[in-house]
Amino acid sequence: MSSQTPTGDPHGEIGTAWSTPRGGPHRAAPHDGRTGAGVVFAGVLMLCSGVLAVLQGIAAVADDDVYARVGSYVYELSLTGWGWIHIVLGAVAAATGAALLKGMTWARFTGILLAALSLVAQFLFLPYEPLWSVVVMAIDVFVIWSLASWQRAEI
Numbered sequence: 248m249s250s251q252t253p254t255g256d257p258h259g260e261i262g263t264a265w266s267t268p269r270g271g272p273h274r275a276a277p278h279d280g281r282t283g284a285g286v287v288f289a290g291v292l293m294l295c296s297g298v299l300a301v302l303q304g305i306a307a308v309a310d311d312d313v314y315a316r317v318g319s320y321v322y323e324l325s326l327t328g329w330g331w332i333h334i335v336l337g338a339v340a341a342a343t344g345a346a347l348l349k350g351m352t353w354a355r356f357t358g359i360l361l362a363a364l365s366l367v368a369q370f371l372f373l374p375y376e377p378l379w380s381v382v383v384m385a386i387d388v389f390v391i392w393s394l395a396s397w398q399r400a401e402i
């Protein structure tokens with residue numbers, strides 16, 4: 248056996264990294280690479296809260312006796328008007344939540360916008376249904392946080 252130090256390519260030597268490819272080890276690819284847990288969380292929340300907003304809007308449009316009347320309120324709007332706002336926002340939010348679950352990238356920015364609009368609408372609807380409005384506002388904050396903090400995994 249010779250005690251010479253080989254020159255040239257180190258990948259052919261015994262005792263070196265035969266199993267290591269040139270350039271070092273490769274990272275494992277993320278699962279499917281499209282959506283993270285935060286996006287799935289936001290998609291499920293948007294889908295559920297969108298359906299509930301549609302039901303809230305139908306209740307306001309169909310029977311005005313469901314919600315208490317407010318005396319004088321700065322942002323006063325008829326319950327039928329609020330009902331249609333909730334129906335439209337809820338339907339679009341539910342569709343966006345479904346798109347988030349399918350991994351559509353456009354749905355991330357749309358989801359942030361819709362959650363912000365829902366947050367404002369629920370704030371303005373606060374006198375009619377205070378407890379429910381606060382719960383939906385908290386859900387909207389979680390959706391915005393989940394979608395805004397998500398970062399695409401680098402491959």
